[in-house]
Amino acid sequence: MAARKTTASKKTARKKKTNARKRITPRKQQQGLSADEVQLTPEHPDLAPLSAAVGAAGGVAVGAYREPLSGRPLLLATLPREAIEPTPFQRDLSPTHTKRLAQKIEESGSFLDPLIVVRGAEGGFWTPNGRHRLAAAKVLGLRQITALISPDDELAFKILALNTEKAHNLKDRSLEVIRMARALAERFKRKREEDFAAEFEAAELLTLGLVYEQEGRFAGGAYNPFLKKVDRFSTRTLSASLREREGYAARLLEIDARVKEIIEALRGRGFKSPYLRNYVVARINPVRFHRAKKGDTSPAMAIGAALTRMAGSAKKFDVAKVKESEIALVAGAVD
Numbered sequence: 001m002a003a004r005k006t007t008a009s010k011k012t013a014r015k016k017k018t019n020a021r022k023r024i025t026p027r028k029q030q031q032g033l034s035a036d037e038v039q040l041t042p043e044h045p046d047l048a049p050l051s052a053a054v055g056a057a058g059g060v061a062v063g064a065y066r067e068p069l070s071g072r073p074l075l076l077a078t079l080p081r082e083a084i085e086p087t088p089f090q091r092d093l094s095p096t097h098t099k100r101l102a103q104k105i106e107e108s109g110s111f112l113d114p115l116i117v118v119r120g121a122e123g124g125f126w127t128p129n130g131r132h133r134l135a136a137a138k139v140l141g142l143r144q145i146t147a148l149i150s151p152d153d154e155l156a157f158k159i160l161a162l163n164t165e166k167a168h169n170l171k172d173r174s175l176e177v178i179r180m181a182r183a184l185a186e187r188f189k190r191k192r193e194e195d196f197a198a199e200f201e202a203a204e205l206l207t208l209g210l211v212y213e214q215e216g217r218f219a220g221g222a223y224n225p226f227l228k229k230v231d232r233f234s235t236r237t238l239s240a241s242l243r244e245r246e247g248y249a250a251r252l253l254e255i256d257a258r259v260k261e262i263i264e265a266l267r268g269r270g271f272k273s274p275y276l277r278n279y280v281v282a283r284i285n286p287v288r289f290h291r292a293k294k295g296d297t298s299p300a301m302a303i304g305a306a307l308t309r310m311a312g313s314a315k316k317f318d319v320a321k322v323k324e325s326e327i328a329l330v331a332g333a334v335d
Contacts (some may be wrong), residue, residue, distance in 0.1 A: 031069070032068045032069045033066055033071055037071070038068055039065060039066075040065050040073055041064055042062075042063065042075060042077075044064060046073040047064050047075050047151065050075050050119075050149055050151050051064075051075060051077075053119070054075070054077045054079060057079055057080060057125065058079070058083065059077050059078050059079035059080060059083065059144065059147075060077060061075055061076070061077045062076050062078065063075075063076040064076065073151065074148055074150055075150075075151075076114065076147075076148055076149075077146075077147055077149055078144040078145065078146055078147065079117070079144065079147050080144060080145075081137050081138060081142055081143065081144070083124070084115065084117060084130075084134055084145065085120060085124060085126055086127055086128075086130070086131040086134060087120070087127070087128045090128065090131050091131070093131055093132065093135055097132055098132050098139060099139065101132055101133065102136040102139040104198075105136055105140065106140060108198065111133075111137065111140075111142065111145070111146065113130075113133060114147050114148040115127040115129070115130035115133055115145060115146070115147045116128060116129050116130060116147075116148055116150070116155070116159060117130075117148065117149045117150070118149070118152065118153050118155050118156045119151075119153055120156075125147070125149070126156055128155065128156040128157075133145075170208065170220045170221055170224060171212050171216075171220060173201070174205045174206075174208035174209035174211075174212050174220065175209050175213070176209075177201065177206055178205075178206055178209025178210055178213065179209070180199060180200070181193075181209070181238060181242060182242070184196055184199070184238060185238040185239040185242060188238065189237070189239065190237060191237065191238055192234070192236060192238065192241075193206075193233050193234040193235075193237070193238045193241040194234060194235055195238075196233075196238065197233050203233045203234075204224060204227035204228055204231040206242070206245055207231055207252070207303075208220045208224070210245055210246055210248075210249035211249045211252050214249065214253060215253060215256075218253070219256070219277055222278050223252065225285070225288075226287065226306070226310070227303075229287045229290055229299065229301075229306075230299045230300055230301050230302070230303040230306040231248075231299070231303050232297075232299050248303060248304075248307060251311065252307070254311065255284075255307070255310055255311050255314055258311070258314040258315065258317075259277060259280050259281060259284075259314060262314070262317050262319060263276045263277060265319040266280075266319055269319065269322070271322070271324070271327065273327045273328075275327060276327065279322075279326065279327045280314075280317070283317065284310050284313035284314045284317060286309040286310055286313065287301055287306060
């Protein structure tokens with residue numbers, strides 16, 4: 001008993017040390033402008049030529065301010081979509097991402113993020129970071145697009161260094177969705193889960209979010225292809241659906257506990273592949289061979305039944321029958 005307590009206290013101490021390293025410490029000395037120093041008008045001498053260029057292009061200046069850190073002037077305006085071009089050295093356009101972005105903008109009814117814009121070649125307007133939003137605006141047929149315009153042309157070459165925001169991985173997205181769902185369930189008692197499909201993006205993110213809350217190191221990427229085929233938005237109220245999903249999450253964790261046992265047994269047989277979990281989960285996935293017909297959004301199987309079959313396959317998994325070539329095949333598919 002004493003040994004267990006010692007081990008637990010060591011783990012707690014390590015966790016506290018890790019959290020201390022991750023803690024964000026603010027500067028003691030503040031910097032930047034005060035509120036009265038930030039305010040500007042589009043007619044300010046530093047911005048008047050830019051405001052005139054916006055008007056000549058068919059846009060309108062709607063506001064201006066000094067950037068609160070450096071004090072550099074910035075112009076908030078709308079410009080005709082055709083008046084803006086991406087910088088020629090920007091990353092290639094992804095049509096898939098553009099269509100998805102356009103769909104989400106239309107669903108929300110809001111184009112909230114202004115493009116960062118500078119003066120480009122031959123007096124035009126360049127955006128160094130808004131290629132996909134610009135293309136999405138074209139898909140949507142927008143006449144005008146909001147832009148934050150800087151008179152500093154050199155910003156076009158500095159924007160990549162500023163683009164350091166951490167991308168949302170599966171865990172981030174799932175946790176964000178489940179937290180949002182709880183807040184919405186409190187606010188809208190009678191609304192159904194399917195009423196928030198646009199906000200939640202995908203039904204499986206709700207289930208995965210509940211799993212990640214209990215096990216932060218859960219390998220959601222291995223189970224996501226399975227969940228995509230069986231998890232759908234519920235017609236029940238959001239609060240009732242979340243209670244039901246808690247059961248799904250618990251069952252997934254039970255399955256994963258068995259998967260971990262299988263992986264350890266495979267390692268005991270000498271298998272060293274980093275794709276062992278993907279292989280095992282694919283083997284016990286009851287809908288891995290299901291191919292939906294075009295336009296068919298119905299689940300391959302009810303999620304409850306699918307989890308039952310998956311758990312049964314995990315219990316019956318025979319480690320002795322696994323071949324190296326099978327794991328190599330899964331590794332190739334993942335890559």
